[in-house]
Amino acid sequence: MSLATDNREFVILGRISGLYGVKGWLKIFSYTDPRENILNYRDWYVRKESNEPWRLVTLHNGKAQGKGIIAQLIDIDDRDRAAELLGAEIAIPRDLLPETSADEYYWAELIGLRVLTVSGDDLGRVDHLIETGANDVLVVQGDRERLIPYIPGQVIVDIDLAQDTIRVDWDPEF
Numbered sequence: 490m491s492l493a494t495d496n497r498e499f500v501i502l503g504r505i506s507g508l509y510g511v512k513g514w515l516k517i518f519s520y521t522d523p524r525e526n527i528l529n530y531r532d533w534y535v536r537k538e539s540n541e542p543w544r545l546v547t548l549h550n551g552k553a554q555g556k557g558i559i560a561q562l563i564d565i566d567d568r569d570r571a572a573e574l575l576g577a578e579i580a581i582p583r584d585l586l587p588e589t590s591a592d593e594y595y596w597a598e599l600i601g602l603r604v605l606t607v608s609g610d611d612l613g614r615v616d617h618l619i620e621t622g623a624n625d626v627l628v629v630q631g632d633r634e635r636l637i638p639y640i641p642g643q644v645i646v647d648i649d650l651a652q653d654t655i656r657v658d659w660d661p662e663f
Contacts (some may be wrong), residue, residue, distance in 0.1 A: 499534060499543060499580040500597040502527045506573060509554070514563040515574065517551070517558040520596075524551050528560070535577040543580060573603065592641065594648060596625075603636065603654045604629045607646055610661040612637075627655070635663070 507516035528551040536542035551560035565571050581595040586595065596618045604612040604627065613631020620640070625639040637659055638644050647656040 496596070500586060500595060501578050502530070502533075502584050503579045505574045505577045505579065506557075508568055508575070509559045511568045512561070513567050513571045514559050514561045515565075515571050516554075516630050517560050519558050524558055527558060527579065530581045532581070533562075534580045534582075537577045539604075546574075573630060577603075579597070581617070588613065596652075599648070599655065601653070602648070602650075604631075605654055605656050606637075606661055607658050608655055608663075612657070612659070612661060614662060615655065631643045635659075 502521055503517050503519040505515050506518040509516050517527060519525070521527045531548050533546050533548060535546055536543050545622070547563040549561045549563045551558060562571075564576075565574070583597075587599065589595065589620040591621075599615050600617060602615050604615060610650070611631065612635055615631045616628045616630040616634075619626040619628060620635065621634075627637040629637055629640055637657055644657055644659060645655065646658050649655075
């Protein structure tokens, strides 16, 4: 397995959530939409802790199974070896993702950005996003947790990846 350490160059697509059978198959919780898209990438980088380097593993086989995904990795052929990867995040190099248009962003690009109101109040940083069906929601951690609807042109005024900021039209008291 090769190692990579530059975390900003990777996008997390899922995590290893369980074991499936005795021949090294893994249950995968995919963050992709549709969830099977994680299987479009043959080379995965995995790590269990955020301070660890990414380790390269290669997908041998995978498929949808019920409401999830199962996968088998090359050189992981028994349950004990598979168990060593439980809880690991799965990522790919950012440059393998399709290009987005000027007004589109991957969730992974928004996580960690500082959220500022149009009047300059610092609300904190995007911790994660929630898909609600109506619109996505930014979960912002600052002096307290805030749930801010992701509605471009209304609530979301500007996203500046170069400055690591999102400007929002949002009452800081809410």
